[in-house]
Amino acid sequence: MGQKMAFAYMVLVSVGLLTILLWGSVVRAATAPEFDITITPSQVVTPNTSVIFQVVPKNFFSASTTFSWFVGTKSSPALSGVGKSSYTFKTTGFLGAFPITVRVAPEGLALGERVSGVIVMPDDTITDGPAIPGGGLDFGSVKSNFTITAVPQNPHAGESVELSIETFAFDSRSARFTWRVDGKTQKDASGLGKTDYSFVAGAAGTTHSVRVDVVTPEGIANSKTLTVPVVDLAFYWWSNTSIPLWYKGKALPTKGSSVSVMALTNGQPISAYNWSINNNPSFKSTLRVFTYVPQLTGLRDNISLEILNSAKNLKKERGVTIVPTEMAVHIYATGPLEGTVFTEALSAFTGSSHSSYDLIAEPFFFIEGSPKDLAYVWTVGDKTVTEETDREKKRVLTVKTEDPTSGPVIASVRVESTSPRSAPITVPFSIGVRN
Numbered sequence: 001m002g003q004k005m006a007f008a009y010m011v012l013v014s015v016g017l018l019t020i021l022l023w024g025s026v027v028r029a030a031t032a033p034e035f036d037i038t039i040t041p042s043q044v045v046t047p048n049t050s051v052i053f054q055v056v057p058k059n060f061f062s063a064s065t066t067f068s069w070f071v072g073t074k075s076s077p078a079l080s081g082v083g084k085s086s087y088t089f090k091t092t093g094f095l096g097a098f099p100i101t102v103r104v105a106p107e108g109l110a111l112g113e114r115v116s117g118v119i120v121m122p123d124d125t126i127t128d129g130p131a132i133p134g135g136g137l138d139f140g141s142v143k144s145n146f147t148i149t150a151v152p153q154n155p156h157a158g159e160s161v162e163l164s165i166e167t168f169a170f171d172s173r174s175a176r177f178t179w180r181v182d183g184k185t186q187k188d189a190s191g192l193g194k195t196d197y198s199f200v201a202g203a204a205g206t207t208h209s210v211r212v213d214v215v216t217p218e219g220i221a222n223s224k225t226l227t228v229p230v231v232d233l234a235f236y237w238w239s240n241t242s243i244p245l246w247y248k249g250k251a252l253p254t255k256g257s258s259v260s261v262m263a264l265t266n267g268q269p270i271s272a273y274n275w276s277i278n279n280n281p282s283f284k285s286t287l288r289v290f291t292y293v294p295q296l297t298g299l300r301d302n303i304s305l306e307i308l309n310s311a312k313n314l315k316k317e318r319g320v321t322i323v324p325t326e327m328a329v330h331i332y333a334t335g336p337l338e339g340t341v342f343t344e345a346l347s348a349f350t351g352s353s354h355s356s357y358d359l360i361a362e363p364f365f366f367i368e369g370s371p372k373d374l375a376y377v378w379t380v381g382d383k384t385v386t387e388e389t390d391r392e393k394k395r396v397l398t399v400k401t402e403d404p405t406s407g408p409v410i411a412s413v414r415v416e417s418t419s420p421r422s423a424p425i426t427v428p429f430s431i432g433v434r435n
Contacts, residue, residue, distance in 0.1 A: 033065075033104050033112035034058035047093045051118050053100055055085040060106035070101040079221045091120045095411040121145075121168060144222035145169045148212055154316040155201040156232045157266075163210060163226075165195040172215040181210055204232040204266040232266040233307060235320045240363040241327075246342055252325045254365050255297045256422075259322060263305055264287040271310040278302050294324035329415045333357065334396070348408070350432040351401045353392065359373045359397045361413045361427070369419055377414040401433045408432035 036056045045051055055067065062085040069076045069087045079087055089100060099117040107113075110341060146167035155161050163179075166174055173193045179186040181199055189197040202208065208228040215221050238260055239253035253259045263273060266286075274281070275290040278301060294301060304319040330345035340360060351357045359377055376394040378385040397413070408430040418425035 009182040013288060013322070014163065024129050030108075030110040031059070033106050035060075035104065035107045035112065035114070037102070037114060037116050039116065039118070043117070045080055045091060046120060046122065047091055047120055049091045049120075051089045051091065053087045053089065053116060055104065057085075057104075057106075060104075064107050066105040067102040068105075070103075072099055077267075080377055089118060091343055100404070106218075120254045124167065143169050143218065144214060144216050144220040146212075146214060146222065146224060147174075148210060148226040150210070150223050150228050152225060152316075154231050154314055155227055156203060157204045157230055159201050161199055161201055161208075161228060163197045163199070165212065170216040170218070171219075176215045179210070180212075182208055187261065201230045204230050205268060206230050214242045229268055229309075229314045231268040231307075231314060231316055232264075232317050233305070234264045235261055235303075235318070236264055237261040237303075237306075237320065237322060240368045242368050243364055244342075244362045245363070246340075252323055252365050253294050253322060254327050254367070255294055257324070257367050258291060258293055259301075259305050260289055261305075261320065261322075263290075263307065265307065268314055269309055270307045270314075272308040274306040274308070276304045279304075296311050296325050297324050325365060327366050327422065327425055329413065330362050330364065331413065331423050331427060331429055332360050332362060334360045346429055347401070348430045350408075351399065351403050352435055353403050353433050353435075355401050357399045357401070359370075359399060361397075361415060362394050366417050366422065369417060374417060375416055375417045378411070379414070380411045381409050399431055401431075404433035 025418065035058055035412070036053075038056060039053045040052045041049070042051075053063065053069075057065070058266065065081050065085070066082050067084045068080045069084075069088075070393060071089065076087070077254070087100065087232060089098065091098075093387070097174045098120065099115055099406075101115050104112045138336070146165050146169065149166055151162045151164075152159065172195050176190075176192050177194045177405065178190045179197045180195070181197075186197060189301045199208070207230065210228060211223060212225075223276050223422050239251055240255055240258045241251045243251045255343075263270075265298065270288070273290075277292060290303065290305070292301070292303075301322045301324070302319055305318045306315065308315055331347075331349075332338040332340050332342055333349065335358060342362075349357070349359060363374060367373065378394070378397045380397075380399075397411075409432075410428065411431050412426055412428045413423050414424055414426045
């Protein structure tokens, strides 16, 4: 209701020879002031933000109007007065709702009052509350605001998912929560102060729906839903180094070789693969294969990948460590009947007297090339074996033993790649004769 204002009037009444002045008054309701409030930058802000409240008059002038500002119930005399139509509120580290009230007293109009406010929330949980026309805020919505957090956000199949409620708007210990996963109410996990729940993720490619209904201590109800997609992320990597056909291990990378890492996902469409190596972002692409060249032997290369889907509601990270090794050559005994004895690499060979044996050099982790690109040079004692000209056959050294009249003979094999060129590797060993 507006104020009532009295207007005086005067009537001249003639009674005979006398003129009498009669004073009276008529009372009518004064016009209410009309105005809006603009809030800059927003009604929902983070700590340490300056928020400006500005009165925008519709049927009066600011310059002749008295403005009185209040934060909660506390007045701000220094910022109130004639023409002071704006108020700057500086948020601090305190979180929550701060009502801002302005009273206006325009000339010739009724008094007016409007309650607005600001909500201070952490940066990672800030959301704009529903605005009320004229600069108000739905404080009920904000006072019941909360978030559902899942760890991990995108689990792999069979992984445990830890869910929790985070809120700065109400006392969660005194609020009542109801948990639902995939439409099924979790009765044991629901109740007063029940802010945590866990479940086991299903098969890769499935998506779980988590809903939480809350009733705050003030009786305000709110609901939030979180989707938890299940995605498996694994790696398969390979290098362009060579290993013997019989070797069941992996072809390990060496300095200067090429290493390719492939991302293997199951069940969810992926639109972006963000690769990094040793914490340095490498490239962003739609390719699931990352290729690089190791620079140092023995240095751990930490390859990390972040995958995203087109809707940006799936994000998963995983890493793999690859350690480049050195090229190697091992020597094994071989024969026409028993074949090559690959169970034991030789550093010393002992055979019977007056016998013939074959020793074979097997290269490991050389950068791939044809066998003809590897050169083998055998040395026995102080002599270099030069009889064989076929490089592939020179992988084999034929040893003919004599009488055991002297000690072991020191021998070696020198192996190097000619394409691509590599540093030679020399492997020493000894040859002895049994009595």
